[in-house]
Amino acid sequence: MYELIKICDKSYYINSPAKIGLYLNGNDEVYLVDSGNDKDAGRKIRQHLEKNNWRLKAILNTHSNADHIGGNKYLQSQTGCKIYAPGIDCDFTRHPLLEPSFLYGGFPPKDLRHKFLMAQESDAEYLTAEALPEGMTILPLPGHFFDMVGFRDANDVVYLADSLSSKETLDKYQITFIYDIAAYLNTLENVKGLDAALYVPAHAETTDNIAPLAQINIDKVNEIAEKILLFCKEPLCFEHILQKLFQSYDLTMNFDQYVLVGSTVRSYLSWLKDTGKVCINFENALPLWCSI
Incomplete structure (x- = not known):
């Protein structure tokens, strides 16, 4: 090292x-x-x-x-x-x-x-x-x-x-930190189209062909979004969506993962709401997310 x-x-x-x-x-x-x-x-x-x-x-x-x-x-x-x-x-x-x-x-x-x-x-x-x-x-x-x-x-x-993670990292952690889902997907598409002698990602091996790994990262984002939409077919509060994702991927929650993955899942919900795929309703002082 x-x-x-x-x-x-x-x-x-x-x-x-x-x-x-x-x-x-x-x-x-x-x-x-x-x-x-x-x-x-x-x-x-x-x-x-x-x-x-x-x-x-x-x-x-x-x-x-x-x-x-x-x-x-x-x-x-x-x-x-x-x-x-x-x-x-x-x-x-x-x-x-x-x-x-x-x-x-x-x-x-x-x-x-x-x-x-x-x-x-x-x-x-x-x-x-x-x-x-x-x-x-x-x-x-x-x-x-x-x-x-x-x-x-x-x-x-x-x-x-x-801008992207190794396949090994995605397989291990499943949900990597993303602040802005729409911007992240756009970045991955741009990275796919880059032409360079060599690429040095921070958390993946160096390569002279970055497009396949960029596509793997795009596919993982879409997979997580689909899971959230599936869970939200019944109205759910944020904490229950987070719980279902952790259970679905057999992840272990601690305080660090709670805030890192939690922040990322909120970003997914923002993106899905802005694209008209989920809505939020407030019932009995509880915010509930629901697929449209």
């Missing part, structure tokens, strides 16, 4: 739970795509930098989930590097308490204020094209999180962040 893998010329990635891109700009100046999940990840990244006599110029965060920004604070304090993050995700990077608050829907209890859901805050700036090294471009990848992006570097390597 945390091996430095050379792709070609100046393009690398660090093989970690959420892959970290590394682009060598010139002889010694490095740009990272994300920073890992915590201070220990930051230390391992720094060891690679020191071993190769590289200087960290900037961290380009794809989005603000804790497993992608967890090394920010350590690396910034050690190197003085700049940190850039896109749109709303920049605010979450500056104020990480926003993430568990958003997921829980209120002030989060201590059970949710941990490094898996809440990184240490870092001094991030808004990502713009001017922050990138020559030859690198931003790829908008909304859906999984608010303003998530990926990057295409000068060697035609595309870093895809959390």
